[in-house]
Amino acid sequence: MEKTTIDLWFGAFVAAGFAALLVLAFKVGNLGGAERAGETYRVDARFDNIGGLKVRGPVRSAGVLVGRVSDIHFDNERFQASVTLALDKRYSFPKDTTASILTSGLLGETYVGLEAGGDSKALASGDRIQITQSAVVLEKLIGQFLFSKAQEEPAKK
């Protein structure tokens, strides 16, 4: 085997490996996302229940990805979940924006939905979103439904 042929094959082999890694990183994995560190601002929000929300989960407004969940922890004074959102610097939201925990589809992922309000001042880094809506817990809904059904029953008789 000639030297140059081996060099060529070795180079092609390593290049193919790198190409596969790039495909896995950007096409299959999440490294190709628009979010870059340093170009986001952080906003806090408190929720009574965050459902299945996870760190790095998406933040959407009008269905468009505008940021990611950067931190979730339990606030032991208020007994609520404190969620930090890293929002893209390109988008700014009014101070009275509503944040709610939503699910895409019945089995889909949990995300934070932002709905803009009418305030003229914009949310800045470190602000807190005041109006929040918690996740819908299916068990609670069913419980409420059964409870109201049970109340209806005697009235019919």
Added chain:
Amino acid sequence: MLERLKSTIARLGHTSLEGIRRLGEMARFFVLVLSSSGTSLERFRLVMREVYFTGVLSLIIIVVSGLFVGMVLGLQGYQTLQRYGATESIGVLVALSLVRELGPVVSALLFASRAGSAITAEIGLMKTTEQLAAMDMMAVSPMARVIAPRFWAGVISMPILALLFSAMGVFGGYIIGVVMIGVDNGAFWSQMQAAIDFRYDVLNGLVKAFVFGIAVSVIATFEGHDAPPTAEGVSRATTRTVVTSALVILALDLVLTAFMLREDH
């Protein structure tokens, strides 16, 4: 009766002792390979030549099997996901199982049987025909000139082959899912990207492939070097390489997965 019991226990003891002795020899061999790999890193062309034989020539089997595995995953996944009306998640299923598990494990098994057995047979035959002894006579260390380059070639090739396997598998899943069955193209890729984390999934798979590469290379070179210098000895060493590698790969996979899942989010 007592005699038979005694001989059975004695045989068990002998087998265990033999196993422990071989394990110790393999560990010593591993250290010896590492300590004499200076030459192969200095004269990197030696390694490149071996990468050609172990890695490049394994490309076809890896690429084709990756494609088939991805296609089968796509078909099987579609059958199951269809019941829940979640056929868009087929991309997630295919990519996650390939990147995390099947890519490193199956390509390591293929690598052990395609390249590991070849390395064992080659070194074993070199020993049988006293080429290694002749090299020693000429003050050329066979460890540095023959064994270390093959070891490093395996360590370098394995992660690259696993990456190619995973990428080809995802492509196979794409062919079945999007082109043949008609799952939405956008949903296929976007759900995949949302579910797969580069660090947790892709890099952990790469770490697995790297560890498997070390294990298979050590086993293959050790079995070749340790083979009795007969035709039968070389054939048995080749078989042992494939069997031991497969067992070690699957056992290591369990250990690595247990460690990696603990750090999972």
